Amino acid sequence: MTPWSETPLFGLVATLVLYELACRVQRRWPLALLNPVVLTIAALIALLQLAQIPYDHYRHGGDLLLFLLGPAVVALGLPLYQRRAEIVRQLRAIVLAVLAGALGSVLSACGLVLLCGGDRLLALTLAPKSVTTPIAIGIADTIGAITPLTAAVVVLTGCLGALIGPGFCRLIGLRDPLAMGLALGTAAHGLGTGRMLEIHRGGGALAGLAIGLNGLLTALLIPLLLWLLEWLGVLVG
Structure with missing residues (x-):
C-alpha cells in the first residue's frame, strides 16, 4: 500500500x-x-x-x-473589465510604466548577479524573477535557466513584494492606490496583486493587468536582451 x-x-x-x-x-x-x-x-x-x-x-x-495559477490569473480579468474605460484612457502610460518595470527588473537582477561574481546561468535564472510563476517557468525553460531555482526566486520575490511593497511605496511618496497597484503587480506578480486587492479594489485591478503585461513584455525582452548582452560579451561563459 x-x-x-x-x-x-x-x-x-x-x-x-x-x-x-x-x-x-x-x-x-x-x-x-x-x-x-x-x-x-x-x-x-x-x-x-x-x-x-x-x-x-x-x-x-x-x-x-x-x-490553478493559470486560471487564477485569468480570473483577474473581472476587475479589469469593470474598470475598462479608465484603463483604456491611460493605456499608453500603463504600458510604458510596466515596460520600464520589466526592463528594470531583468537588468537589475542580471546586473547584480554579474557584479557579485555570479555566472551566466545564475543571471539567466534570476532574470524572470518578477514574472508570475507559470510564465517564469516557461521563460526559464526557453533560455536554459535552472527552472526550479527560478520558481523559488519568483515566489520569494512575490512574498517580499507583498510584505514590504505597500509600505515602501508610501515611504517614497507613492500613495495613489492605482499607481501602487501597477507597481506591485509589475514587481511582485500574483502575491503583490493579492495584497493590493486587500487594500484597494481598483489598485488590485491594475495590478492584475500589470501581471499580464509584465509577463508578455518580459517574455519578449529577455531573449532580445540576452542576444544583445552576448553580442556585447557581457554574458559570455
Whole structure:
C-alpha cells in the first residue's frame, strides 16, 4: 500500500490546511509580516523537514495547485473589465510604466548577479524573477535557466513584494492606490496583486493587468536582451 505522504492528496491537503491556519493567524494578528502565503511556505518547509518527507512526494499534490495559477490569473480579468474605460484612457502610460518595470527588473537582477561574481546561468535564472510563476517557468525553460531555482526566486520575490511593497511605496511618496497597484503587480506578480486587492479594489485591478503585461513584455525582452548582452560579451561563459 502506498504511504499517504506519497500520494497527490498529501501535498494538496497539507497546503490547504496550513494556508487556512495561516489565514486565521493573520486575522488574529493583522501584521504585514504574518502574510498567509509566507506563513504557509514556512510551515510546509518545517513539516517536510521534521517529518523527513522528500519534496518530490509533496510536489505530486503541489503541482495541482500550481496548475490553478493559470486560471487564477485569468480570473483577474473581472476587475479589469469593470474598470475598462479608465484603463483604456491611460493605456499608453500603463504600458510604458510596466515596460520600464520589466526592463528594470531583468537588468537589475542580471546586473547584480554579474557584479557579485555570479555566472551566466545564475543571471539567466534570476532574470524572470518578477514574472508570475507559470510564465517564469516557461521563460526559464526557453533560455536554459535552472527552472526550479527560478520558481523559488519568483515566489520569494512575490512574498517580499507583498510584505514590504505597500509600505515602501508610501515611504517614497507613492500613495495613489492605482499607481501602487501597477507597481506591485509589475514587481511582485500574483502575491503583490493579492495584497493590493486587500487594500484597494481598483489598485488590485491594475495590478492584475500589470501581471499580464509584465509577463508578455518580459517574455519578449529577455531573449532580445540576452542576444544583445552576448553580442556585447557581457554574458559570455
